[in-house]
Amino acid sequence: MVCWILLLISLTPFTWGTFVVNVTQSSYQAEENHDITLDWTFTTTAHMSLSAVYIFCQLLTEDKDPVLFHLHEGVEVPESQDKQFSGRVQFDKDVLREGRLRLHVSRLRTEDSGLYRCEVKTDDDAGSDKCRLKVTAAADEPEPLRLTESPEPEIWGLHIGQGLRAAAGFLPPCFILCFAYLFFKNM
Numbered sequence: 001m002v003c004w005i006l007l008l009i010s011l012t013p014f015t016w017g018t019f020v021v022n023v024t025q026s027s028y029q030a031e032e033n034h035d036i037t038l039d040w041t042f043t044t045t046a047h048m049s050l051s052a053v054y055i056f057c058q059l060l061t062e063d064k065d066p067v068l069f070h071l072h073e074g075v076e077v078p079e080s081q082d083k084q085f086s087g088r089v090q091f092d093k094d095v096l097r098e099g100r101l102r103l104h105v106s107r108l109r110t111e112d113s114g115l116y117r118c119e120v121k122t123d124d125d126a127g128s129d130k131c132r133l134k135v136t137a138a139a140d141e142p143e144p145l146r147l148t149e150s151p152e153p154e155i156w157g158l159h160i161g162q163g164l165r166a167a168a169g170f171l172p173p174c175f176i177l178c179f180a181y182l183f184f185k186n187m
């Protein structure tokens with residue numbers, strides 16, 4: 001119930017305007033040194049020209065918010081980009097016209113992990129959305145990490161299942177013993 005209310009409240013500003021910025025995936029996981037493509041979509045109109053598109057993407061951190069990508073009037077501004085990402089981000093200009101922002105980030109580092117926000121602005125409208133990226137160290141096995149995210153229900157299910165099966169195995173001999181006891185007692 002509370003979740004629904006929160007969801008409705010968070011969606012309300014978007015349903016008012018016609019301009020929407022969405023992430024196609026709200027979280028990504030990748031291994032260090034691998035590449036990833038972060039994907040946003042935004043509302044386009046037939047008359048929208050690329051020279052009216054402004055995009056600003058940052059990694060949100062506690063102290064500074066390093067800039068991942070900056071597009072000004074449809075032109076990339078590499079000078080704005082933080083050193084952390086320099087030379088590692090490519091954007092797909094062809095799909096931009098269709099309202100897709102695809103940022104290809106290569107040679108991932110563990111410090112690239114975090115929350116990324118992209119703001120898209122056109123002449124009349126603006127919007128933003130966030131996605132989370134988790135970069136695991138190359139030595140780490142991502143499999144156990146994923147397992148630890150939801151261990152309780154499975155383990156409990158397993159234990160209860162085993163307990164029930166054991167109990168079921170015990171019951172018939174108990175009944176037989178009880179009946180035998182009553183039978184012989186009454187003789």
Ligand SMILES: *[C@@H]1O[C@H](CO)[C@@H](O)[C@H](O)[C@H]1NC(C)=O
Nearest residue numbers: 020021022041042043044099
């Ligand atoms: C954004 O997401 C909403 C809900 O999933 C969807 O209805 C809408 O078409 C999306 N808009 C864009 C521009 O991707």
